Amino acid sequence: MDKQNSSLGDVLKHPAIWRGDGRATVPACVPSGHPALDAVLPGGGWPLASVTEIVAARPGTGELALLWPMLRHCTGQSICLIQPPLLPYAPAWAAAGIALERLVWLRPGDAAGALWAMEQTLREPGCGAVLGWIDGVDDRAARRLLLASREGGACGFLLRTRPGQTSPLPLRLGVDALPGGVAVRVLKRRGPPLVPPIMLTETSHALAGLIPAQATAGRVSGHRNAA
Amino acid sequence: MVESVGRLERVVVADALAQSLGIRAGIRLSAALALVNELEVHRRKPNAEAEALGALACWAQQFTPTVVIAGPAMLLLEVAGCLRYFGGLAALRSRIEAGLLDLAYFVQTACAPTPLAAYWRAECGEAGAITELAGVRTGIAALPLSVLPLDARQHDGLAQLGVVTLADLLALPRAGIGRRFGSEVGLWLDRALGLVADPRTAFVPPDRFIRCIDLDYPFEHVDVFVRLAERLLAELAGYLGGRGLGVQSVSFRFVYDDAPATLLDVGFGRPLRRLDEMLAVLRERAERIVLDAPVFSVELRAERLHALDGQALSLLDQRQQHGDLPLLLARLRARLGDDAVCAIATVADHRPERAWRLAGEGEAAVPPPTGESSIGERPGWLLPESQPLAVRNQLPWHDEPLRCIGRAERIEAGWWDGGGAMRDYWQALGPSGRRYWIYQDRHSQDWWLHGIF
Known part of the structure; x- marks a missing residue:
């Protein structure tokens, strides 16, 4: 029996043997700021020197709530936003605790320029986080981004509106806004697959309570009548 | 020629x-x-040659502060004081020769303790270095008499005496030579031997770097320009290195045949002097260059120079560890355009669309407006223009019915500058769970979408 175990151990030591149960190689990570999410991500947070794909169907489906805590802790290094879909609103980003003087907003005209800019910024060790809103990134381009991020060591995020069929990126998440908060689905990760989505609950507006807009509208129309 | x-x-x-x-x-x-009646004749341009030699003198000042323009194609460099810094004479010479070869110049170097001896030996192609003053006499002995700057009558007279080399001349009695051919013959020899002082006027570099390459044949391709620019920038890098300066922006001037000259400005983000850094930015800028017509001449101007000495430059290649963000931003700006790289800042204004602005990169941070408690939560995304919302079943509609939550935030401002706003802002929640920032205009009672949380 002992002999059997030892021979099994020898076999498992072979570099060509990959074990699917564990997260054998743990990449360097930064905490995402969401303990529930950290618990399921390999390494316990966003991987450094890598690119993570986040699928958000439309702007405002919770991607900011997901990423802001990480950006807040990105002190001393620059944060690059590449082709965000809408204007990053300075008062809100400042209120979220992000140093605006470290924020670089890049507006390349086309997808090729955006890809190039993302590759260059990922390659730069002075950048802590690179967020690129680029659609239509093929495998080849994604692999290029991944290689660039290895060089710079930044935390890269590729935000897409539609999930691709396959992608060489090691971590892929989908975010959806739900009435109770933000649901994060892990589409792909190193290690065992994860099926149930994780809820990141937001409490700031949940406490505010609902006021039916009908009442408001009614009040306004009454006001108008009075006028 | x-x-x-x-x-x-x-x-x-x-x-x-x-x-x-x-x-x-x-x-x-x-x-x-x-x-031969089908000759390709190139005319010599003495002005261009002098200009090129001046540029090379600038370039050579990276090796020694004392550079002398000694002749139409001769530079003298006083290198005794900087041998240790460059790792010895052989290393310095090979460095200078390789640098000139990169600039596409052919060079013949010589080394001697006196400027005249070095001049003569270089002119005759004697590459061996003389390091001791005692060796000068034997070092110049074999040189032909033609190195002496004498007139034809003197040369003829000496030739009739059977004097062919300097050794022959040195063997003759000095007093007789002086009486027959004038005292300057002996003076030249004494200067070369180091017996008489041979003061030279050191080259003073210009305050600005302006260098022009005129072409016999015009070019239309950007690749050609990049190659020319590499050469111009290599000369600029040598000039900057010699003077301890850096440059933050340069401009290229293109001269066309029948169109007004155009300028191309290239900014580097911070003062720098390394050739590879300048080229990195230029190569990105080259992607966007459009040449309207065949270019006959390219001129590089670096007018505003910054002192770099005294600042800690990297001993090792610092880019490996800390990165070089200003250079990256300069490259991004060069490729994508100046408008494509920006930063944002807050502005103390109650109107949401005016509460932010585009800022220059690296601008000092403005503290967020005080009195946070009176200001409600702001959305992370703002629409470039607020978007009118339809009303269905008495609810504002944006692909889904929006239900207002919380309390309204009334913003009434701007009546003093013509951009007046009277609005009630709400956070609105759709059934999908997305949160919007909408407002109702208090004049028209219309609903508008202004941001997304």
Whole structure:
């Protein structure tokens, strides 16, 4: 029996043997700021020197709530936003605790320029986080981004509106806004697959309570009548 | 190659093919054309040669502060004081030779303790270095008499005496030579031997760097420009290195045949002097260059120079560890355009669309407006223009019915500058769970979408 175990151990030591149960190689990570999410991500947070794909169907489906805590802790290094879909609103980003003087907003005209800019910024060790809103990134381009991020060591995020069929990126998440908060689905990760989505609950507006807009509208129309 | 001497034009250099047809240096152009009527004649440009030599003097100042323009094609560098810094004479010489080769110049170097001895040996192609003053006499002995700048009568007289080399001249009694040929013959020799002082006026570099390359044939391709720019920037890098300066932006001027000249500005983000850093930015900028017409001449101007010495430059290549963000931003700006790289800042204004602005990169942070408690939560995304919302079933509609939550935030401002706003802002929640920032205009009662959380 002992002999059997030892021979099994020898076999498992072979570099060509990959074990699917564990997260054998743990990449360097930064905490995402969401303990529930950290618990399921390999390494316990966003991987450094890598690119993570986040699928958000439309702007405002919770991607900011997901990423802001990480950006807040990105002190001393620059944060690059590449082709965000809408204007990053300075008062809100400042209120979220992000140093605006470290924020670089890049507006390349086309997808090729955006890809190039993302590759260059990922390659730069002075950048802590690179967020690129680029659609239509093929495998080849994604692999290029991944290689660039290895060089710079930044935390890269590729935000897409539609999930691709396959992608060489090691971590892929989908975010959806739900009435109770933000649901994060892990589409792909190193290690065992994860099926149930994780809820990141937001409490700031949940406490505010609902006021039916009908009442408001009614009040306004009454006001108008009075006028 | 042809040069003008008075009203005549003489051949200076002929290539191998021309030589095989009987054309020799020194014959007249008319004689050469009589031999071969299909000659490709290039005229010598003395001004351009002098300018190039001046540029090389600037470039050479990266090796030593004392550079002398000694002749039409001769530079003297006083290197005794900087040998240790460059790792010895051999290392310094190979560095200078390799640098000149990169600039596409052919060079003959020589090294001697006195400037005149070095000049003569370089002129005669004697590459061996003389390091001791005692070795000068033997070092110049074998040189022909033609190195002495004497007039034809003196040369003829010496030749009739059977004096062919400097050794012959040195062997003759000095007093007799002085009486027959004038005292300057002995003076030249004494200067070369280091017996008499030989003061030289050191080259003073100009305050600005302006260098022009004129082309015989115009170019239309950007690749050609990049190659020319590499050469110009290499000279600029040498000039900056010699003077301890850096440059933050340069401009290229293109001269066309029949169109007004155009300027191309290239900014580097911070003062720098390394050639590879400048080229990194230029190569990105080259992607966007459009040449309207064939270019006949390219001029590089670096007018605003910044002192770099005294600042800690990297001993090792610092980019490996800390990165070089200003250079990255300069490259991004060069490729994508100046408007494509920006930062954002807050502005103390209650109107949401005016509460932010585009900021220059690296601008000092403005503290967020005080009195946070009176200001409600702001959305992370703002629409470039607020978007009108339809109303269905008495609810504002944006692909889904929006239900207002919380309390309204009334913003009434701007009546004093014509951009007045009277709005009630709400956070609104759709059934999908997305949160919007909408407002109702209090004049028109219309609903507008202004941001997304």
